[in-house]
Amino acid sequence: MYHLFVTAQSGTWDKSPYELEFSRAIREYTDEDLQQKYHQLDQKAIVKLLSFPALFSYEVKENTEARIGFLKNILRLGDEVIVKYDFFPNIPPLSADIFSQLNRELGIGKLEMYRTHWAVKAIDLMGILREAKLITKEQESLVSAHLLRIREDNPIQEMPLEDRRNSGLILLMLLAQTHYKMLECVISTSTMCTALDLELNHSYLWTIRSIRNLLKNHKDLEDFPIEFEAIFEDLYPGTIGDVDWQEMVAPKAEHFLSTVQRYTSEKGFYDPEKNSPAWAFVELLRPSINQAIERALAYDKRMRQHIKKLLPTPPQVPSDDAVNKSPVSPAKNHEDFENNPHSPNPKQVFISYSHKDKKFLDDLRTHLKPFERTGSFSTWSDLQIKPGSKWLAKIDEALSSAKVAVLLVTKDFLASDFIHDNELCPLLKSASQGDIKILWILIRDCNWKKTALKDLQAAYPTQTALARKTWGRDEAWVTICERIEEAASV
Secondary structure (H helix, E strand, O other): OEEEEEEOOOOHHHOOOEEEEHHHEOOOOOOHHHHHHHOOOOHHHHHHHOOOEEEEEEOHHHOOOEEEEEEEEEEEEOOEEEEEEEEOOOOOOEOHHHHHHHOOOOOOOOOHHHOOEEEEEOOOHHHHHHHOOOOOHHHHHHHHHHHHHHHHHOOOOOOOHHHHHHHHHHHHHHHHHHHHHHHHHHHOOOOOOOOOOHHHHHHHHHHHHHHHHHHHHOHHHOOOOOOOOOOOOOOOHHHHOOOOHHHHHHHHHHHHHHHHHHHHHHHOOOOOOOOOHHHHHHHHHHHHHHHHHHHHHHHHHHHHHHHHHHOOOOOOOOOHHHHHOOOOOHHHOHHHHHHOOOOOOOOEEEEEOOHHHHHHHHHHHHHHHHHHHOOOOEEEOHHHOOOOOOHHHHHHHHHHHEEEEEEEEOHHHHHOHHHHHHHHHHHHHHHHOOOOEEEEEEOOOOOHHHOHHHHOOEOOOOOOOHHHOOOOHHHHHHHHHHHHHHHHHO
């Protein structure tokens, strides 16, 4: 008896464990009686399967060598099967040509090597290799002794119910942490740059698939309070490009992770005893978990290095002599231009926002910066009020000198009594008198139709709040900036 593993993915056999669909495990190219005996992968079947040698190969198109080894553990997790394996150090690989010549003797059909699968063959693998003079009698005996020892060391036993519950909780926590960390690493830079990373995507797909399978098939997790929904079905650039981590992804990712943390804490879990069935269950997936996190961290590092290269070199700070000799008058220095609401430039844009939405204020100011440099107008927000200044007085001064007001409208903006009393009402009064032009932007969905804003035209269509725009947010900001410039120039 021996196992035949065939895969199309290059490099698969370079690192254990191996994962495949349950539907491809001991079904295809396997005699019917062996299918019935081993396909369900119950504990009795697993112990028996661990005593067979294994041949690890690639589909024909790869034209690579096949390696000989053994299985260390097998885990079925819903629709997935995870196999931990190793190779016999004293048995050399089979070249592609030799392996092809032995296909018939090994019971491998003509089309079998064109299909990813795991088959079990009622054939003496080691005997055939010895007869072909690829291994010696001594090597064959060493392999037989090793496999016998594996069988003796794995008595048939079901995992105790408490161990099963505990290992499920541990694995759920590990997978939830991995899911969060991967998204954080990948999405936190996606508004600036993304890259296609197939290995990273493979790990992400494995992570969300494992979470689904665990919650769906582990009996002790049936009362998990929420249904897991993947935020993204893949991490391709076309999927995650221009997606904001803080506003669009973090809340959902944090909600799932915090739910898992509360759930596992309430249930209670502990470190399983080393080499116990529960320990083996967790350790079988740990390499894939570690690999997923490593790939995410490596991706994050690459993206940040790339972003750093793209950013312009910060300008050198001029010397005191250079400042003193500058022909620019003090009244027009950049600091005065931004912080003084009575700047000589009369075209001032007042920005009203909730501090909970500061990220969108930063986005808007970034997009407006080219207009400020050309002198089209200046912008003012309460961030420019210096510590120790009279807050309300500074806001009143800025309001009185503004030509345009831009409102970043969200539920927090509308709920703020301070904004309503000290900014919105004075602005509406000034607008009714023709002293100021109000432009408002729907940042997040809220009840703006129940306010005076319903009578004012928005700077951008309100069908989709800006925070919900996965695609085209920068394009929206460009349009908004053009509207602001137009209003300031009137």
